[in-house]
Amino acid sequence: MPQRIYLSSPHLGGLERGYVDEAFASNWIAPLGPHVDAFQEEFARCVGAPYALALSSGTAALHLALQLVGVGPGDDVLVSTLTFSASVNPIRYLGATPVFIDSERASWNMDPALLCEELEARARAGRLPRAVVVVHLYGQSADLDPILAACGRHGVPVVEDAAEALGSTYKGRHPGTLGRAGIFSFNGNKIITTSGGGMLVSSDETLIRHALKLSTQARDPAPHYEHSEVGYNYRLSNVLAAIGRAQLRVLEERVAARRANHAYYVSALSSLPGVTFMPEAPWGRHTRWLTTVTLDPARFGADREAVRLALERENIEARPVWKPMHLQPVFSAFPCRGGQVAEDLFEHGLCLPSGSNLTREELARVVEVVRAVHQGR
Structure with missing residues (x-):
């Protein structure tokens, strides 16, 4: 069996060990510490956010945001349906009701017209x-201007889930920084990783300060342990922040x-009938965190699942596009506006191995399998 090719494996370089050794040498092992402070400052500068708070996961960041x-029991929250369950x-957790909004074709993200x-x-x-x-x-931004304008007309705050989009742009700015708050993930499969971790960003200093309090068990300022709110244990450790820096x-x-990677796949596969790549929308840079294709079975000669299974037989990991949240058993009772675009993308979409540490030989292995399925071998 050839060596396994993963969808998106961690890619560490030569710098992480030095930062981690520094954390060990200083005995800053527990949450908080100089690497956490520095990581927050450096990340905020990187994305152009005034304030940033390092947390244990992107999910924790979204929960706090x-x-x-103001989300609480009985509220409704509109959310993209084509996503991972951590967005919902x-x-x-807060006792609110998700209301799902379908995607548009230009970016596969939330459709501004349906949101309006x-x-x-x-x-x-x-x-x-x-x-x-x-x-x-x-790795691609939604079309934020009409989304922000529509929400602004109604006084509804926008929280951006940019867990998959670090490094992308929207009209020269970084998605995750244009709404009331934005969140990022450093899970092991993301474009950069701390093994597990996340970041909450905002231009609202009060929001970030309150999030800091809640993320450290909501301890009030006192010489003893005093608590006037329910808090969480959501801070990122100094060791993981060292990796993040x-x-x-x-x-x-x-x-x-x-x-x-994406350019290689396009060069090798775009001539095959029925193969279409996720578009890069005109408003910004797509990082191609994952290279994603849709397959038309009638033209390609096989469906997405046949290709995925053929890749797996060669020890290559590929995954279907996210199954829409309105189709998930746990969320199927909640309302959805539209849904057909997301359903179609799920039925035909496949994520190909996309790690930044892939070799040309590994990319060629993937291409060979896809082409072989098309040729009926």
Whole structure:
């Protein structure tokens, strides 16, 4: 069996060990410490956010963001349906109801026109949502201007889930920094990683300060342990922040490598009938965190699942596009505006191995399998 090719494996360089050794030498092992402070400052500068807070996961960051924009029991929150469940779970943590919004074709992200329709209908009914969560998928920003404008007209805060989109741009700015709050993930499969971790960013200093308090068990200022709110244990450790600082320094290299992977796949596969790549929308840079294709079975000669299984037989990991949240058993009872675009992308979409540490030989292995399925071998 040939060596396994993963979808998106961690890519460490030569800098991480030095930062981690420094953390050990200083005995700053527990959460908080100089690497956490430095990582927050450096990340904020990188994305152009005034304030940043390093946390244990992107999910923790989204949970705090939603709580701090006022989401609570009985509220509605509009959210992209084509996403991972971590975009929706924090809505349920807070006792609120997710309302799903379909994708558009230009970026596969939330459809601004459908969002406007939902907001207008809710305004007429006197039931505006407490927040909107827009997700930036696979390394590409949603079309934020019309989304922010629509939400602004109705006074609804926007929280950006940029877990998959670090390094992408929207009209020269970084998605995750244009709404009331934005979140990023440093999970092991992301474009940079701290093994596990996340970041909350905002231009609202009060929001970040309150999030800091909540993330450290909501301890009030007192010489003893005093608590007036329920808090969480959500801080990032100094050791993991050390890894993050090293990873952040090579972010542009990682983006360039993933875009090069995508260019290789396009060159090798785009001539095959029925193969279409996720488009790069005209408003910004797509990092190609994951290279994603859709396959038309009638033209290609096999469906997405046949290709995935053929890759797996060769010890190559590939995954379907996210199954829409409105089709998930845990969320199927909640409303959805549209849904057909997301359903179609799920039925036909496949994520190909995309790690920044892939070799040309490994990319060629992937291409060989895809071409063989098309040729019926």
